[in-house]
Amino acid sequence: MTFELDDLTIIYPEKLWLELSIQEQKKAWQLTAQKLYSHTATRWNAYLNCLCLNSFLTWLKEDPELGDNLQVWPDYNQLPSFWEVVNGTAITLGETRLVLIPSEKSNFTEFRIPQEWVDIPNWAANYYLAVQLNLDDRWLGVWGYTTHQQIRKEAKYDPMDRTYSLDQEELITDLNVMWVAREVFSPKQLEVKSLPTLSSVEVEKLLDQLGEWAVDLPTDMSFEEWAALLASDESRQHLYQRRLVNQKTNQVERDRSLVNNLSQWFDNIFEAGWQSFDAFFSSQQKTLAVQFRNQTALNEVRVKGAKLIDLGMQLGGTAVVLLIGLTSEWDEKFSIRVQLHPANEEVYLPPHLKLILVSGAGNILQEVESRCHDHFIQLKKFKSPPGKNFSIQIALGDISIKEDFVLEKLAGW
Structure with missing residues (x-):
């Protein structure tokens, strides 16, 4: 209650x-x-x-x-x-x-x-x-x-x-x-x-052991050792900094593993969260699927992938669908279409929602913003050669979500 x-x-x-x-x-x-x-x-x-x-x-x-x-x-x-x-x-x-x-x-x-x-x-x-x-x-x-x-x-x-x-x-x-x-x-x-006094060697050993610690304390560490480390402002600050460095290193490794390889979409292989167009638009998404299929701009693309993007509790649970269409061209480049649609049976996107194309170097290449009563927004079709990275960013107010992509040369080219 x-x-x-x-x-x-x-x-x-x-x-x-x-x-x-x-x-x-x-x-x-x-x-x-x-x-x-x-x-x-x-x-x-x-x-x-x-x-x-x-x-x-x-x-x-x-x-x-x-x-x-x-x-x-x-x-x-x-x-x-x-x-x-x-x-x-x-x-x-x-x-x-x-x-x-x-x-x-x-x-x-x-x-x-x-x-x-x-x-x-x-x-x-x-x-x-x-x-x-x-x-x-x-x-x-x-x-x-x-x-x-x-x-x-x-x-x-x-x-x-x-x-x-x-x-x-x-x-x-x-x-x-x-x-x-x-x-x-x-x-x-x-x-x-009173707590034991730790030598500099013991402090360094504990810092190495605790640097990778996620949430719970290691079970083989006594409370007295842990408490003696925290009791020192200097040691506690070193532990804090060590954990931040390790977190940053681990984040870089995670980010590398989370890059979406668009070339694999041609073999119907999608990263976690992404699905093929047909798999994503199940019977519960009939209205949205019909809306997509009636668009001439999407009918011309060879491969389509979709992902449900949750913009978070800060925006009242707002969710949107990010749709990317790919076509391989004769010059070995890829034509790419990017659209953003409302989800959860909503008719319109929230106003002031931005869809942004960012280069691998971090430069903004395109940006479009939703208005009141927009059914969807899309970027201008663009081309990318194999080996290039780019990102698609969705932003609304202070909330920003980014998806990273890479294109590799298709087998047989």
């Missing part, structure tokens, strides 16, 4: 509920897009944490007594190296440290705290806040908080994902209790075991 923000404030009046505007969501996405991350999962983690942090800070700064002593720990520039490896963000209010742990799970039943925030001495905090984000209904809720002492005494430890967990009922729901305790009592000394 889902609730609107107004309903939640009535049902749970003691909890903190904040609205997440579309502008706040876009701002958080843009801020995380300015930084690099090694994996889509780590970038999404960064986005959730950035949105959570910004919204909570905006609320805190409305109180002048809190805003004056408020700081992000350690600082904004180092946050990507944290979000690359762990969920959560720390802020300080004078001598008090809070850690915000966001989650987008729709059914909040337990609070899971990454072990790093509890057992790394210079990371440990006085308070840990359980934050739920509902991106669809655009609200943020703080279900409650716990303390470092309570985690030590009562939380269950899961060695599989290295987290401490408390049931929802074990959390203190009223944040006013935390603010009063902070004013009345001095922060208690946190009891955290």
Whole structure:
């Protein structure tokens, strides 16, 4: 069951509920897009944490007594190296440290705290806040908080994902209790075991091992080794940079493998996502298939391939069909037709959708933009000799998708 923000404030009046505007969501996405991350999962983690942090800070700064002593720990520039490896963000209010742990799970039943925030001495905090984000209904809720002492005494430890967990009922729901305790009592000394000191050789070995790590920690690495690496700002930054370099190298290799070889289309061999014209336009696509077949420009081409392109949630799930037609010419060149059509039984393309031809060197050779009530758009027919690369780019606002192609000489020429 889902609730609107107004309903939640009535049902749970003691909890903190904040609205997440579309502008706040876009701002958080843009801020995380300015930084690099090694994996889509780590970038999404960064986005959730950035949105959570910004919204909570905006609320805190409305109180002048809190805003004056408020700081992000350690600082904004180092946050990507944290979000690359762990969920959560720390802020300080004078001598008090809070850690915000966001989650987008729709059914909040337990609070899971990454072990790093509890057992790394210079990371440990006085308070840990359980934050739920509902991106669809655009609200943020703080279900409650716990303390470092309570985690030590009562939380269950899961060695599989290295987290401490408390049931929802074990959390203190009223944040006013935390603010009063902070004013009345001095922060208690946190009891955290010291970590081993790593030699430069050990650090380098761990960096090599962790550079290719995708999401989960290697099972043969102890938490103490991992924690000692993260506890050092220098080592953690080196790990972050190493992962970015490896991601870039791997991306180059993936990009090479994702180039569509159009010459193979003449043998009815298509890369993943692409299909022949007849295979793509099944019985569910009859209307679109008839529309294509009635076009004289496409009847003249020898080979046709089609692909469904999803332009993403940012555009309300808009999808289009990219169609490419090929004909081999007497001069060993290929004539190429490129069209873009609406999908999912839509009649018109969204306006301001761009279809762009890009050379192998990255130069724009052609560009056409859809208007209101365009059934399709197409590039002017162009020729390409064997061995040449080119790309077709589809762009709408800030969203851009690119398909890379290469043509090889046909067998027997």
